[in-house]
Amino acid sequence: MAKPIPSTPPAAPPVQHLVVRYAKRGKMRFASHLDVARAFERGVRRAGVPIAYSSGFTPHPKISYAGGAPTGVASEAEYLSLGLSSRSDAEAVREQLNAALPDGIEVIDVTDAAGGLPTGQLTASEWQVMLPGLPPQAVAPAVEAFLALEHAPVERLTSKGLRRMDARSAVVTLKVDDDAAGSGSTALRMIVKHTVPAVRPGDVLTALREFSDVTPDAPPLMTRLAQGSISESGVVMP
């Protein structure tokens, strides 16, 4: 059988790559990664950013995404890259995108990056997990016990079925953040390595429940604070 031939000539490769760091806040944390991606595609069109397209029957805008925060989790450090068909000023693109994107998505930083998405430098994330109604003294012993472990196997149902992962070995640091939460609540801070399958802050909570009931009054509020590579001072963003 003959292969269908696209009627349009192949698209020119992008002349410039911009790496975008953006935040997902408020109600937008309930938008799935696909929804956010669609909102970005429309935002890029509304903003008039000269996005490049792929070739073929169904040309797609050249936008690549680094692993997105899970649905329900807010973020201050999501990354994507834009392939452009003509050169643009990074700061101007940032302003235009922010004018065009829906509330809850904010572009924090746009940088010119020849290599596109710096996936090699996105090896870990720092997360904050708010546990409303749980006093720190109820959580701290579980944190201590967890950190003393060598392995903490947990299970999570994913789209690919039930996956098992080691929550402990992915965790670089985990501590109760005394300053962040008000009285009667607990804020956890953790640095977690990017693994396959990914260990999420929710998986760490699951592991903590092995030691005491750290189920808060209201659902935990999770936020990705930073994404980058691990150094002695913490997560260094690219």
Next chain:
Amino acid sequence: MVIGGGHAAFNPEPLADFLDAVVLGDGEEAVLLVTSLVRAWKQAGCPGGRDGLLESLAATGSVYVPRFYDVTYLPDGRIGSVLPSRPGVPRSVRKHTLMDLDAWPYPKAPVVPVAETVHERFSVEIFRGCTRGCRFCQAGMITRPVRERSITTVGSMVAAGVAATGFAEVGLLSLSSADHSEINEIAVDLADCYEGTNTGLSLPSTRVDAFNVTLADELSRNGRRSGLTFAPEGGSERMRKVINKMVTEDDLIRTVTTAYSSGWRQVKLYFMCGLPTETDEDVLAVASLARRVIETGRAATGRKDIRCTVSIGGFVPKPHTPFQWAAQCAPDVVDARLKALGGALRADRAYGKSIGYRYHEGEPSLVEGLLSRGDRRVGGVILAAWRDGARFDGWSEYFSFARWAAACETALSDWPVDLAWYTTRERDYDEVLPWDHLDSGLDRDWLWQDWQSAIAADGAGEVEDCRWTPCYECGVCSAMGTDIQAGPTGERINPERLLPVLSVTGSVAPGQGR
């Protein structure tokens, strides 16, 4: 206040118990009329309470207030009369007609949900109304006359809408979009404007005999090809004559050949089953039509990977159409014909894999028929079904025919009528129909003559489109004081004037493009 509107409002009787008021016809101006009356009533201190407001709405003559009408019934169950129950309420309620669509270029900036929606595109209504005269089609009957938006208004609406929404597809909507007097110019100009921006153009409803090479080229020039769907509705030439869908088999073959030659690999064909006078052979003719489509498509392209999908469902007679008097076909007959068609489509191995087959079963259509032509007594059926747990009945996994049948049994037990009486029973000229007091402008006698002409023993008569032939006096324009509004205007969409929103390939400077 619960106020209804839209096409289903042309027979709101099954919902009469649940609605305060119903607006007939176009909403743009009617909504302003209603809100001004609500405002005046509030400013006057709400005289007469809810009834006082409803009286002022009813007095306009274009807002129907069901509770202000009394319905009487004959001993055999038919309606005796529908009459106003208080002074100041008109005997019949007229539909509202918007006469200058260019003055109402809406929506301008529709809400764009973050979550995925069914149709991810910016839609512009390029005209309202249709006078092709298909006898089954309620939309074409109640929205007369044809009123076009001009090519330049369409152009500026598309430009503003795409800029505001960021959608990558534009839908040119109407009851039969390829019938716009300047559709080719619209398609060419929009494709020019959006060259290189990957903005697709789609025509969701395209008549077989109005599609052409220009449209095929322009629809596929930018962005991806959207699906192509044609609706011959009837499988045999005789059947299409009965429904006055005057497209020939050669029209269809020519059109799909154009589509396949222009790069489409798949077309969808819509049909109906259970039309008046239909026989098994009329439905089986769909199979030979589909085979001819594939055969000519293969010959035109020299390829074997072309496909067509046959989609077919049971016909439901609608109010305000020539078929409003028709008997709906029984579900078991519809199902038997659909099964036979499926067998015929699969029978020939040379074509079987190239032809997809989708169908809707007969029983849900029977409940649709009940709601379509029901009177006020059907309100009790709806309530009984709802109390029994009926929800989301449009989803087949939630639909229960047994539940609706039982609801009919209980709610109609005091009357000499039942589900079959409302659906599979043919009506006489003299019968008072539940919607006779709701005036769509159509002359009832013209509808009856057209019904008789459709089922004439010596073959159905043909009604031509009044846009291109003299008026055949359906009654709408004379009753409503309206006129056909169609081009051509001779104007073109000027890309210069639509900038800067189209400057997608240019370099970006701060502030530009928004």
